[in-house]
Amino acid sequence: MIRTPIALVPYALMLAVVAGGLIWHAGDRIPRLGSVVESGTAGIGGPFTLVDQDGQARRDVDFRGRYMLVYFGYSFCPDVCPTTLAMMADALDKLGTQAGRFVPVFISIDPARDTPRVLKDYLTGFGARFVGLTGSEDAIKRVAKEYRVYYAKHPLDGGGYAVDHSGVIYLMGPDGRFVTYYEDQIGPDGLAADLARRLR
Numbered sequence: 001m002i003r004t005p006i007a008l009v010p011y012a013l014m015l016a017v018v019a020g021g022l023i024w025h026a027g028d029r030i031p032r033l034g035s036v037v038e039s040g041t042a043g044i045g046g047p048f049t050l051v052d053q054d055g056q057a058r059r060d061v062d063f064r065g066r067y068m069l070v071y072f073g074y075s076f077c078p079d080v081c082p083t084t085l086a087m088m089a090d091a092l093d094k095l096g097t098q099a100g101r102f103v104p105v106f107i108s109i110d111p112a113r114d115t116p117r118v119l120k121d122y123l124t125g126f127g128a129r130f131v132g133l134t135g136s137e138d139a140i141k142r143v144a145k146e147y148r149v150y151y152a153k154h155p156l157d158g159g160g161y162a163v164d165h166s167g168v169i170y171l172m173g174p175d176g177r178f179v180t181y182y183e184d185q186i187g188p189d190g191l192a193a194d195l196a197r198r199l200r
Helices: 003-029 080-094 096-101 116-126 137-146 184-198
Strands: 036-038 049-052 057-059 067-073 102-108 131-134 151-155 161-165 168-172 178-183
Touching: 049 116, 049 137, 067 080, 067 184, 080 096, 080 102, 080 116, 080 184, 096 102, 102 116, 102 137, 116 131, 168 184, 178 184
Parallel strands: 067 102, 102 131
Antiparallel strands: 036 178, 049 057, 049 131, 067 168, 151 161, 168 178
16 A cells, blocks of 8 residues: 555656646746736727717728737726826827827726817827727727737725726737737836837
8 A cells, every 4th residue: 555656656757757848838928027928919909980089980990000009997096097198299209200000099998987178188288199098888899809908897895886997008000900919017118119119
């Protein structure tokens, strides 16, 4: 009875080594915070028809020929959204005349409160380059699904609600296809440098 577990020890050690190697390999493939993640093949993005901050219908094809920097958030967001939008604006400022090759797009995941007028007032603080998009609940759900965006409302003490959401910036190519994504920790310098590299 004692010899059977001992006989299995070499097999257990071999299994542990293989498992450890797989975990090590997987760890090497996990992007670090603030990094640029290369892809180009992910099924991210797709057609949409939403309404901009001027009340005009806007479709994804309206942005063909320029890169889109797409960020999902909401105007009542207390910290992450304004910080990320300010970082995007700063990065584009650093590009100078090349900034016109990119259009920053802010898609609201809180359409009940983010009317076109609210978005227009909100985005004024980040510069005239930004396009704010909103729409019906169903339209926002569809575009969020296309971009693999997570969001969920949760109530706040004293009334009202906040919206938890994923927080990456998507770079879509002039042809409308996914290029890469950035985490907000990349900072304006890192973002500007990578965007400039795309234009070479």
